[in-house]
Amino acid sequence: MRANCICKILGTEYPLLQGGMAWVANAELAVAVSNGGGLGIIAAANTPPDILEQEILKAKNLTDRPFGLNIMLMSPTASDALELAARHEVPVVTTGAGSPGRVLKRLKPLGTIVVPVVASVSQARRVEKQGADAVIAEGMEAGGHIGELTTMTLVPQVASAVRVPVIAAGGIADGRGVAAAFALGAEGVQLGTRFICCEECTVHVNFKNAVIAARDRSTAVTGLSTGHPVRCLRNRLTTAFEELEGRGASFEEIEKLGIGKLRSAVLDGDTEWGSLMAGQSAGMVNDILPAAQIIRNLFAEADEVLSRISGSEEGLN
Numbered sequence: 041m042r043a044n045c046i047c048k049i050l051g052t053e054y055p056l057l058q059g060g061m062a063w064v065a066n067a068e069l070a071v072a073v074s075n076g077g078g079l080g081i082i083a084a085a086n087t088p089p090d091i092l093e094q095e096i097l098k099a100k101n102l103t104d105r106p107f108g109l110n111i112m113l114m115s116p117t118a119s120d121a122l123e124l125a126a127r128h129e130v131p132v133v134t135t136g137a138g139s140p141g142r143v144l145k146r147l148k149p150l151g152t153i154v155v156p157v158v159a160s161v162s163q164a165r166r167v168e169k170q171g172a173d174a175v176i177a178e179g180m181e182a183g184g185h186i187g188e189l190t191t192m193t194l195v196p197q198v199a200s201a202v203r204v205p206v207i208a209a210g211g212i213a214d215g216r217g218v219a220a221a222f223a224l225g226a227e228g229v230q231l232g233t234r235f236i237c238c239e240e241c242t243v244h245v246n247f248k249n250a251v252i253a254a255r256d257r258s259t260a261v262t263g264l265s266t267g268h269p270v271r272c273l274r275n276r277l278t279t280a281f282e283e284l285e286g287r288g289a290s291f292e293e294i295e296k297l298g299i300g301k302l303r304s305a306v307l308d309g310d311t312e313w314g315s316l317m318a319g320q321s322a323g324m325v326n327d328i329l330p331a332a333q334i335i336r337n338l339f340a341e342a343d344e345v346l347s348r349i350s351g352s353e354e355g356l357n
Contacts, residue, residue: 060110215341
């Protein structure tokens with residue numbers, strides 16, 4: 041499972057990427073994942089360019105292994121992030137929330153690996169034509185901004201539609217999910233929520249404890265009425281969002297409620313009114329471990345699962 045095309049493309053030991061979670065995915069987390077054999081990713085999000093540059097330089101100083109930068113294309117600072125990726129020769133760039141055409145045009149000639157996040161078959165086909173090296177097919181089980189299709193239905197359809205390698209994301213937090221992703225046609229996996237609860241992640245301990253306490257139905261999706269659905273752990277903030285949407289509040293009123301709430305969750309540990317962006321896999325996260333151990337555990341369990349299934353072929357036929 042390790043020595044596959046994703047490992048060769050990314051230069052990693054394991055076919056695993058860490059999700060580009062805004063305010064969460066900083067240099068410390070990215071370096072821990074990269075040093076653990078995966079591909080750690082720094083989230084550009086809306087980070088001011090001078091601060092983002094410091095994070096990129098920090099990662100380059102702390103690891104000699106590949107790492108990535110996630111560029112949210114709808115961000116007002118996306119162009120700055122793109123130029124920083126070019127200037128500092130970031131090995132891998134993942135993109136989301138928009139068409140990656142300008143990213144591909146700017147970075148591909150420099151040798152950068154560009155991997156867009158997609159939520160539909162049409163998006164996957166489009167970015168493949170634009171020159172993407174691989175695609176991340178992210179199901180609605182994921183935390184943060186989500187699409188409409190589940191990982192179970194999205195991944196195999198994307199894998200059948202494109203020739204570039206497919207990386208599965210959304211709802212994966214253990215080796216069983218990794219094995220399932222490969223069974224669906226993926227060549228790699230991306231995990232976000234699981235890495236919130238690693239020792240090197242710098243989010244507030246209250247946020248980590250909220251993820252650990254989560255159960256199967258602990259998340260809510262808000263923003264459906266605005267066209268920008270977001271999955272978070274349920275708290276007073278999600279209830280307030282639901283009440284606003286229920287009475288038909290305006291787009292501006294709904295968006296205003298969310299301003300600064302992710303920061304307050306990640307940095308201040310506000311679990312009542314902070315935006316605790318996490319996926320449905322939070323119900324499977326039960327401990328805080330070093331990132332490297334999480335990665336080893338994931339693939340050891342995945343190998344066991346696949347071996348068990350392979351040994352039960354007669355019973356499956």
